[in-house]
Amino acid sequence: MAPADNDRVVSTLPEGLWSQPQPTGVPDFGSDAEEVQRLRLPASMRYRFTPGKAMTRYLEGLKEKKFLGERCPVTGDVYIPPRGMSPVVGLPTTEQVEVGPKGSIASFCVVHIGFGEKAPPTPFVSALVLLDGAAVSTYGTLLEVPIEDVRIGMRVEPVWVPDEELTYSAENVTHWRPIDEPDVAPETLKGHF
Amino acid sequence: MANQESTEVLSAPLVIEYPFLRTTGPVIGAFLTGLREQRVLAIRDTAGRVVCPPVEYDPESGAPLTEMVEVGTEGEITSWSWVSAIRDGQPLQKPHALAMIKLDGADTSMLHVVDAAAPGDVTTGARVRIRWADEPEGLITDIACFELTGGTTPQHGGTTPQQGGN
Numbered sequence: 001m002a003p004a005d006n007d008r009v010v011s012t013l014p015e016g017l018w019s020q021p022q023p024t025g026v027p028d029f030g031s032d033a034e035e036v037q038r039l040r041l042p043a044s045m046r047y048r049f050t051p052g053k054a055m056t057r058y059l060e061g062l063k064e065k066k067f068l069g070e071r072c073p074v075t076g077d078v079y080i081p082p083r084g085m086s087p088v089v090g091l092p093t094t095e096q097v098e099v100g101p102k103g104s105i106a107s108f109c110v111v112h113i114g115f116g117e118k119a120p121p122t123p124f125v126s127a128l129v130l131l132d133g134a135a136v137s138t139y140g141t142l143l144e145v146p147i148e149d150v151r152i153g154m155r156v157e158p159v160w161v162p163d164e165e166l167t168y169s170a171e172n173v174t175h176w177r178p179i180d181e182p183d184v185a186p187e188t189l190k191g192h193f
Numbered sequence: 194m195a196n197q198e199s200t201e202v203l204s205a206p207l208v209i210e211y212p213f214l215r216t217t218g219p220v221i222g223a224f225l226t227g228l229r230e231q232r233v234l235a236i237r238d239t240a241g242r243v244v245c246p247p248v249e250y251d252p253e254s255g256a257p258l259t260e261m262v263e264v265g266t267e268g269e270i271t272s273w274s275w276v277s278a279i280r281d282g283q284p285l286q287k288p289h290a291l292a293m294i295k296l297d298g299a300d301t302s303m304l305h306v307v308d309a310a311a312p313g314d315v316t317t318g319a320r321v322r323i324r325w326a327d328e329p330e331g332l333i334t335d336i337a338c339f340e341l342t343g344g345t346t347p348q349h350g351g352t353t354p355q356q357g358g359n
Contacts (some may be wrong), residue, residue, distance in 0.1 A: 020218050021219070021257050023260070024260055026226075026227075026234065026261050027263060029227075035222055036222045036223075038214055041213045042213060044209065046206065048204055051202070059203055168203055
């Protein structure tokens, strides 16, 4: 099978592609018959995903370009995406709270091996964004900034898909980008991953 | 803002797919190359048996195996079961047999699909031949399926009757 363009060599053995001995008795298939060396075996699982009531509320918010978290009735922390209960005390969340849309980079890493159809060109920055008012961070891609300028505490905003493409999906946010606001102190982000 | 009860809980298809790409190694690579060229390769194990599909290591001693031999594109059904409920991704999208097939010249059987109209058409010992895929790719699915030749192999001893076809 001809390798696809995005195939990469991830490792090689010193003696070649593999260390097993070459078999004998293989017929001559002709000079232009390329030996099969790799095969693509995609495995897929098909589900019908039901997010539940709390996540449905959150996804309905995303469709309106709103980040809707839910508040723990005991600690007051706002969780997003909400799961319908406080992960700390186990009680149902009772109050819906809009957070963000601005936030701060709580953590990040530089990605050198991207995967998936929507992965940006490598290297790029994956980041945890602590939305203003939220207790936990949101995962996203940080673009429109040189990688060496990215830092914890940096202020960012979401970039949304065009309004006509908004749907019930976290992919409504194509990426995050820096805004011209002073950094927050990194210490204030501790414990909010 | 108070919690609003949604009138409807969302639901959507979710597909999780792993794009596995694996190397074949020289033995399986030769087997798959053969299939692409409409030929079937097996391998001789330490005891002298012809194993098809080929394995890379001896089933008993674990020693590397290297002596590949070509076997036939016809064979006999040594065991089978009927598949009446079809799922996505199965090789034939209609009821069919899953069978262990011992190709001529091989001492072991391989699992594949037999295109038969009804379970009554399938018997242990029935002769089958390979129906090749229209566009071979170097995959086991280059064998689109096996089809019945109409003949049978005597259950005990005797010679294999010559059947028509290739």
